[in-house]
Amino acid sequence: MKQFAPQDATTNPSLILKAAAMADYSYLVDQSLKDAGTQAPLGKVIDRLLVLFGLEILKIVPGRVSTEVDARLSFDRDATIAKAREIIGLYAAAGIPRERILIKIASTWEGIKAAEQLEREGIHCNLTLLFSFAQAVACAEAKIQLISPFVGRILDWYKKSTGKDYAPTEDPGVRSVAAIYSYYKKYGHRTEVMGASFRNKGEILELAGCDLLTIAPPLLAELAASQEPVVRKLSPANAASDPQPPVSFDEKAFRFALNEDAMATEKTSEGIRLFSADIVKLEQLLIKKRG
Numbered sequence: 001m002k003q004f005a006p007q008d009a010t011t012n013p014s015l016i017l018k019a020a021a022m023a024d025y026s027y028l029v030d031q032s033l034k035d036a037g038t039q040a041p042l043g044k045v046i047d048r049l050l051v052l053f054g055l056e057i058l059k060i061v062p063g064r065v066s067t068e069v070d071a072r073l074s075f076d077r078d079a080t081i082a083k084a085r086e087i088i089g090l091y092a093a094a095g096i097p098r099e100r101i102l103i104k105i106a107s108t109w110e111g112i113k114a115a116e117q118l119e120r121e122g123i124h125c126n127l128t129l130l131f132s133f134a135q136a137v138a139c140a141e142a143k144i145q146l147i148s149p150f151v152g153r154i155l156d157w158y159k160k161s162t163g164k165d166y167a168p169t170e171d172p173g174v175r176s177v178a179a180i181y182s183y184y185k186k187y188g189h190r191t192e193v194m195g196a197s198f199r200n201k202g203e204i205l206e207l208a209g210c211d212l213l214t215i216a217p218p219l220l221a222e223l224a225a226s227q228e229p230v231v232r233k234l235s236p237a238n239a240a241s242d243p244q245p246p247v248s249f250d251e252k253a254f255r256f257a258l259n260e261d262a263m264a265t266e267k268t269s270e271g272i273r274l275f276s277a278d279i280v281k282l283e284q285l286l287i288k289k290r291g
Helices: 015-020 023-036 042-058 077-093 109-118 134-143 151-162 172-186 201-206 216-226 249-262 260-290
Strands: 006-012 064-066 101-104 125-130 146-149 192-195
Touching: 006 015, 006 042, 006 260, 015 023, 015 042, 015 260, 023 042, 023 260, 042 064, 042 146, 042 260, 064 125, 077 109, 101 172, 101 260, 109 125, 109 134, 125 134, 125 260, 134 146, 134 172, 134 249, 134 260, 146 172, 151 172, 151 201, 151 249, 151 260, 172 192, 172 201, 201 216, 249 260
Parallel strands: 006 064, 064 101, 101 125, 125 146, 146 192
Antiparallel strands: none
């Protein structure tokens, strides 16, 4: 049987909303309210709650935990920087070194520029809601620690748009991540690529060799039970023959390239809306708890 060991994990409002309904973790909601104080703004309570969940995850996962910045700040560089510093400060107060934390930020121009500044300060970032080559290149140029492109969400858009099914080798999400990985390795970018949001085992196997993959438990179980050989598809050696020339994006070029990619534009906007809605739901839960 193949062995799959978790190295990285994420704490975000969606996770907290699910975990808060479980008796084993609901006490963390109460603890966050108590620690922050009855007069604390909800944002402060949510930051503390995110970190409390992150601390629990770090007891289990030997690697890093990504902690998400409020998605409503996705177009505010300075507010994103301030929020990230607050989150890192809470982890530091709990004795967690920066090397074990990634600040999760949406891949808007403002988010990428915020992450660029944070990386200069030694605060490492995970750029999420990444659907396009332009977003990936901008992240690499900003020397971001990690990107997590959403393979399955790209596939969802194309299936809906074309009405077609895609074999793993033709999967648009797989092709997108493979192109990003190859470009990074060919031109020496150190940003890690972590494929995410998989819809089937085939997508995962086609991206074998990627720096990191974040895989849901059902797909992990399917992989562990499979006798199918795992062949490395992505490697720095293979990337050397990538024909893609080097490119660069300033703000105007980035915004135009993103605008020209209907899938990336729509999925980035949709993701920000969904992440923002989760924050609102979490705020409502905390207001109810406060009474």
